Amino acid sequence: MHKFDPSAKGVYLITVTPFTDSGALDLASTDRMVDFCLERGVTGLTILGIMGEATKLTAEEAKAFTRQVVRRVGGRVPVICGVSSPGFAAMGELTREVMGIGASGVMVAPPSTVRTDDQIAGYFDMVNETLGAVPWCLQDHPVSTTVQMSPAVILRILKSSPNCVMLKHEDWPGLAKLSAIRAASDRGEVKRVSILTGNGGGLFLPEELSRGADGAMTGFAWPEMMVDVVAAHARGDVERAHDLFDAYLPLARYEQQAGIGLAVRKHLLHQRGAIASAFARRPAPKLSPQDVADIERLVRRQEKRLSQLG
């Protein structure tokens, strides 16, 4: 089985959670979605995140969904679970449960209540105590957490966190931050962890790969875009990486809109056959006819560009 460790690279896809049209958890679609992702070459799956509607699941549903994903993946790639919680008791409880089910590791973002460098570092000391030996990913996503972590505080966390194996880099703008963190491990000041990026919803992927990112961890209805961009970049064909990226950029930009983005993604995953229903639980954005028309145009134009690209 794939381990979750600092050598992680490629594309860890942030998955949605499929529901039926009546809002029930859809385990059949869960299998279909896992297959859809693995067939397109993703190297990991991240579940129970914000875009996975984790907070809209009951505790039982979260466990059932995790179990289904882990079983379908069958050890082919690591499965990472978001366990950010308002308190450490719940974080510890959820971590034990998902690791017991067979997850490969967990992901933690800081709560909006920590602000100063000392508060942030102190928070992750308690995260380390809570998680024990479980490998984990540090999520740096100021847009949702409102917590701004400087490069200095990230390095401080990495130094004091033996089992932190990955940074999910989503600060925006974040290219300079990514460069600073990579430079520190290159200079041997801190261990090297995997850095997967989701900056602006992956909208800076080629530039981030040039700065030393190991791949992407974000969601997009065309996971193959990220897989192909990362592969082209890895084999040194940077222009091809940009060509591919640019071909998808107009739609990716539209899918990454805050608020409506989840509805766009589920609509497209449904169209592509990855899930049986685009249903999202409340509070859920809904697509207007104008949104659907926008999407249709963008998909049609994307297909044309891809066929030209070859």
Added chain:
Amino acid sequence: MHKFDPSAKGVYLITVTPFTDSGALDLASTDRMVDFCLERGVTGLTILGIMGEATKLTAEEAKAFTRQVVRRVGGRVPVICGVSSPGFAAMGELTREVMGIGASGVMVAPPSTVRTDDQIAGYFDMVNETLGAVPWCLQDHPVSTTVQMSPAVILRILKSSPNCVMLKHEDWPGLAKLSAIRAASDRGEVKRVSILTGNGGGLFLPEELSRGADGAMTGFAWPEMMVDVVAAHARGDVERAHDLFDAYLPLARYEQQAGIGLAVRKHLLHQRGAIASAFARRPAPKLSPQDVADIERLVRRQEKRLSQLG
């Protein structure tokens, strides 16, 4: 059994959650604390709030604690449970559980993600769908939620919420808001709900009673202060209400400090014999020797004032 309805008045005490010195849930102290509160004349108990360290409990612990409180109270006063959650699935689940155990109602604050009047009102439409027939209290606490609810939006929520029976008024400053909401029900524009206050941690209690509050819902290591102030005010002895309040104000002010306040309260409740240990779960503030010296001085001075007051 006392019902939880718009006629509620007096003091609904926000309780702490007692732990042993090693951090385990302390059910024996839970009984002791319930007795301590009831003996001092509180008319309701509110559990699983922020000061009750709700987020630091596992799901099982939250149920065990609720069960213990409900059993010990034995129907003498209503027991209200905080059920604010990042998602409606968890809110609904927790509500069903605590109502099944015998709670009298629940309390809900809006999440920090809602900002505009329409977003706030829309959120509580979903709360109403989630809670069904369960009577509930609307918590207006901008200091912790960052959500500012104007009098207009509170009235809008009351109009669309048949089972909202109480407003926990904690906005600061909030005297004008309290007056505006009371005036609206006096004019018959909206149903009359109970208004219990916690403005600044109860630091404006006498003034709030004069504005039409029905009592207090907050925590303080001397619940009898609030009970006596409310009683004096209710029998028209407003000066006596102020005399009592002023006698406790210097210590109340100290106990209501953000951050350190929980440690002060548990220290005092432990000293008064209400709980066996002052332990608070991490992240937990700790009292320094200087803090303890401050508290000792304030308690000694409070005793002197109370003896002078007679």
Added chain:
Amino acid sequence: MHKFDPSAKGVYLITVTPFTDSGALDLASTDRMVDFCLERGVTGLTILGIMGEATKLTAEEAKAFTRQVVRRVGGRVPVICGVSSPGFAAMGELTREVMGIGASGVMVAPPSTVRTDDQIAGYFDMVNETLGAVPWCLQDHPVSTTVQMSPAVILRILKSSPNCVMLKHEDWPGLAKLSAIRAASDRGEVKRVSILTGNGGGLFLPEELSRGADGAMTGFAWPEMMVDVVAAHARGDVERAHDLFDAYLPLARYEQQAGIGLAVRKHLLHQRGAIASAFARRPAPKLSPQDVADIERLVRRQEKRLSQLG
């Protein structure tokens, strides 16, 4: 002279403020920049905004810069000045000054201290009193102000603001909001004002034009992109509008990064000959060699796409 009224359309460019390499206001470059913009077909100029480093100018410098821009424009297009201020005395003072110099109107965003619908509407009542008969543009930019204005509150402001002639629409995501406001004026519920967009830094321009926007108000080192996209859309060639937009999107995305964006823009405007120096006053982002390499690649690729597009 072009008037600033609800019929405004096209591209109102948010200009930078040029400095010399030693940090002094560069009035010669100011002329050059005005010419650069007008030659590319912009229909208005907006100065003294955030990207214009307005807060880094002394009062005298702001006046000198405004005077230079107004003189060089010579009445060919309207000049709008940002006058958002912490207090109404300063807002009124600055408005009188820039209108006296010959500006066509002003732009106002709400301060971060207003939150509820009533607070926001009340704030703009005071703006109207302050501005008197001066035509003004309402700036809706939550990313910088943290103020979320619902469609309902924007309509309320438009109804009570006889001299508000334009909405600068920068909420993100904002397509649904734009549609709602346009629909309200189409139904005759509110007067029709000009809507110019800057959503995500103009990254949704073609979709916004389809929703009824009259053009764009944002900054970009290639103003001709926005001019050409708006023109193609206006003559019904929506696909051409998208083709043009997509050709510039990878670089536009890079230039719109928060923080570093100003440095990218000044670097490019300097390269294109519009200003003599890329200097920005502190606190100012600086481009790293890696940033410059990113930009060079993106410019080269953009040129290639534009030549293919014809």
Added chain:
Amino acid sequence: MHKFDPSAKGVYLITVTPFTDSGALDLASTDRMVDFCLERGVTGLTILGIMGEATKLTAEEAKAFTRQVVRRVGGRVPVICGVSSPGFAAMGELTREVMGIGASGVMVAPPSTVRTDDQIAGYFDMVNETLGAVPWCLQDHPVSTTVQMSPAVILRILKSSPNCVMLKHEDWPGLAKLSAIRAASDRGEVKRVSILTGNGGGLFLPEELSRGADGAMTGFAWPEMMVDVVAAHARGDVERAHDLFDAYLPLARYEQQAGIGLAVRKHLLHQRGAIASAFARRPAPKLSPQDVADIERLVRRQEKRLSQLG
């Protein structure tokens, strides 16, 4: 003339700005207010702060008011001016102006846009460059700035700021922070600066003096309370300091309410004869009849307690 240096102690009163009933700057009342403060024993005056309605003054008015205060004070105590500004150009300009007029120093708070320790420290490096040799006071007021400065970052600023002579300590709760900063200078790790406190509007003054504060910098309609509390504490009569403080606490608590507080203060200063009108410029809170009744009761009760205290 009194210098503004690290030996500062006593009470630096935050003054209001007096207006006439029609809203004009009232220079005659400015003299009266200065006399009122000096007669009550304050050791410094701080003008152009938030409670001084600084943002509601035009540039000319701010200068005229400063000139009047400086002239009336006549060098008897230092006059400090708030110069926090959105940009350094304005901060430098205002600083030069007020120092030219004869102010003794300035006060600076960080802008809400800085968050991490590095951002905060970097901001004050630019403040030092801007202020040059002018002695200045660091204002730590998270309630208004939203910036949380840890003890570590305050010490870092003190180390890199040769002309920072004072900390205005207003964090809440802040007793532990105050103790930590004092301990650092006691250990010789950082120079000793004056610490004047305004924590919760001065509501923790006696406790703060015990932690090593040199006095208070805040506003209150009875400056003699703070003067007497500081004096009693300085001569070792801590119980008397508490007795005095407690006698004023119920009214001080009421005057320190956010929002309405300025109206309460001006109402009381007007009643006490310090200013000719309680007028505040918009946006301004207004007292309701209920507010006035509250204030009358609190003043009457305060007078009774003071006469009992002797």
